[in-house]
Amino acid sequence: xxxxxxxxxxxxxxxxxxxxxxxxxLSKLQEETTARLRKLEVEADLNDAKALxxxxxxxxxxxxxxxxxxxxxxxxxxADTELVEVTNQFISTTHNPRVRECESRExxxxxxxxxxxxxxxxALASAVEGSAFVIEAQRLHLTITTAPIYGSxxxxxxxxEAWNKLAGLESKRA
Numbered sequence: 001x002x003x004x005x006x007x008x009x010x011x012x013x014x015x016x017x018x019x020x021x022x023x024x025x026l027s028k029l030q031e032e033t034t035a036r037l038r039k040l041e042v043e044a045d046l047n048d049a050k051a052l053x054x055x056x057x058x059x060x061x062x063x064x065x066x067x068x069x070x071x072x073x074x075x076x077x078x079a080d081t082e083l084v085e086v087t088n089q090f091i092s093t094t095h096n097p098r099v100r101e102c103e104s105r106e107x108x109x110x111x112x113x114x115x116x117x118x119x120x121x122x123a124l125a126s127a128v129e130g131s132a133f134v135i136e137a138q139r140l141h142l143t144i145t146t147a148p149i150y151g152s153x154x155x156x157x158x159x160x161e162a163w164n165k166l167a168g169l170e171s172k173r174a
Contacts, residue, residue, distance in 0.1 A: 005086075005094040006163060012083040013156050019076040023069060030065040033058055080152040087156045088146040095163055096141065102170060103137040109173070110134055133173060140166050 037058040044051035110131040111124065118124035128134060144162045148155035 003094055005090040006160075008086050009083075009090045009156060009159060012079065012086040013153070013160070016076065016079045016083055016153060019072055019079055023072045023076065026065055026069045026072060030062070030069065033061050033065065037062055083152045083156050084148050087148070087152070087159050090163075091144055091146055091159055095144065095159060095166070099137060099140045099162075099166060102140070102166060103134065106131070106133040106137045106173070133169070136169055140169070 037055065040051060040055050040058065044055060046052070107128055110128045110133065114124060114127045114131070118127050140162050144155075144158045150158075
């Protein structure tokens with residue numbers, strides 16, 4: 001199911017993932033560069049211009065990396081905030097209305113199927129609400145909320161998972 005809100009959600013998730021990778025790569029580079037610098041500072045021949053040049057380069061890189069990491073972490077914090085906003089937009093304007101439509105369709109199908117078996121309206125209503133497909137559609141509502149209680153990534157992941165389950169339910173019942 002292609003949808004612009006879903007695409008925006010996946011793009012925001014990818015942005016956070018990319019920033020995580022960048023931060024991890026910069027942290028690894030910082031560790032490796034610092035180790036190399038410490039080794040050269042102790043072992044390098046002070047009369048070797050090439051070694052001194054390498055030390056100067058490494059000192060510059062070691063000095064710059066903390067600021068780069070901090071900048072990426074700030075970008076990640078902003079991206080996480082945007083991810084929550086995009087996820088909530090997707091849930092409220094795309095996912096939940098589609099789930100309500102699905103629930104309605106499933107209720108109608110169940111009512112048509114079960115009406116001959118349950119002449120009493122209250123028994124029919126109870127049977128409809130207890131039907132497997134209606135319950136499955138209702139669960140899609142319960143799996144996600146607009147409160148990211150498990151963090152922005154898990155919040156977005158649950159929304160993607162629920163959207164995929166909805167697609168599966170709709171294709172199964174088409």
